[in-house]
Amino acid sequence: MTEKILGLIPVDWRFELTSLPYIRKIIKSRWMPFLPIVLNLSVFTVILMAGYVGGVSTGNYNFGIMFVWIVWWLLLMMVMVPFFSRIWCMVCPLPAFGEWLQRLGFTGVRNKLFGLNRKWPKSLKNMWLVNFLFLGTTYTTGFLTTRPIATFILLMSIIIGSIALMIVFEKRNFCKYIGCPVGGFLGLYSNMAVTEIRARDPQICKDHKHKDCVIGNEKGHSCPWMILPFDIGRNTYCGMCLECFKTCPYDNMAINLRPPATDLLVDKNRGLDEAWKAFIMLGIAIFFFLIMQGNNGLLKDWANAKTTEGYLTFVGLHSIFNLLLIPGVFLVFVYASRALGSKEIQLKKLFTNFSYTLVPLGLIAWIAFSFGLLFPNSSYVLHVLSDPFAWGWDLFGTAKFPWTPFLTGVMPYFQIGTLLFGLVLSLDIGFKISKQTFQNRDQAVRGFIPIAAFLTVTTIFLIWLFTG
Secondary structure (H helix, E strand, C coil): CCCEECCCEECCCCEEHHHCHHHHHHHHCCCCCHHHHHHHHHHHHHHHHHHHHHCCCCCCCCHHHHHHHHHHHHHHHHHHHHHHCCHHHHHCCCCHHHHHHHHCCCCCCCCCCCCCCECCCHHHCCCHHHHHHHHHHHCCHHHHCCCHHHHHHHHHHHHHHHHHHHHHECCCHHHHHHCCCCHHHHHHHHHHCCEEEEECCHHHHHHCCCCHHHHCECCECCCCCCCCHHHCCCCCCCCCCCHHHHHCCCCCEEEEECCCCHHHHCCCCCCHHHHHHHHHHHHHHHHHHHHHCCCCHHHHHHHCCCCHHHHHHHHHHHHHHHHHHHHHHHHHHHHHHHHHCCCCCCHHHHHHHHHCCHHHHHHHHHHHHHHHHHHHHCHHHHHHHHCCCCCCCCCCCCCCCCCCCCCCCCHHHHHHHHHHHHHHHHHHHHHHHHHHHCCCHHHHHHHHHHHHHHHHHHHHHHHHHHHC
């Protein structure tokens, strides 16, 4: 019997968006995604300028702060990732300079790339480095969300770092394994997306010995993300660059609609690096709430480095909570799962597989957190649109629009409903993973009880935290 997501949609259901001729024509054009990148670059130029001129002033009325940490963040978490996978990687302007330098051009095809083109070290072909770099970035949350110059420094560091790394290493290794603070969770949470890039007919790819999508041709570059487009198992490392659509001589690539979270059920290439990314993202959602929306003044002072001792305490607590405490507590529940289910299953395998049950809950927790940014703070955007550099402009007549929170009275209901949906989806995916992992259904049911308890308790805690 075919598995169904939430008992409603078959796991293998697909609708090909690129079967629509005008969409396929746009996707295959060499102007795509160049034009969206250029458009994005113009916006980020304003963001960088606003960050630089804003200096260390308060960030509430700064274009850079508002558009990066409110507008972009909300679009990323609430729209792009759940609906369009890694589409941000497709249109991101920050590594564009490095990639254009590699190709010595903008829209043309040049498969002999400029630079040293060294291979990325095999030992670092995972999420561990990006996990620690992302966690390190969150140590500066108190600065990034309040001091425009900190956002400017972060974005410029990514641009300069991408250029330097792309001169040394081939293709998009910078984006895939190191440079982008959001790359790791985009990869992990893209497994939740309702879209995917896959081969239309795997047999055509199997019969085709000359893999143009891998080596490139006169119509397009070899895959910049160094995956096998004809054999994409999960969305994790597909940056949606669209080159495979251009290179495929059989027009065999597709963008599909699908049920959410189906990639989490792909039982291959699961690893502890992605498991720890799930723990880190869940833990950071909790810490971000306490710092940005909570009422604990002491923790906020620590995060904002009011004192050196306080800041070091924040870094220590933040690291222990994300890297040790959450995984440690989860391990206890996994150990109970093994005891109830089957002791023949390796503890590491059980721990790794069940960690993917935190992906739906984690993404939904971030969406619930984002409601706390959207409803109270979105009115600031109207002000900064008219006066992006705080120079007294009023371009659209909204510079004097007052801070006006909206729907804050019903915001908790949005958050509670969202978190409960996340729990249901996590339980659904989790039980399916349990059936994959244990040898029979009875073992799967018994083994999943502790994991279901962990997910439920965590959801109750998040509801209390966000709305209590």
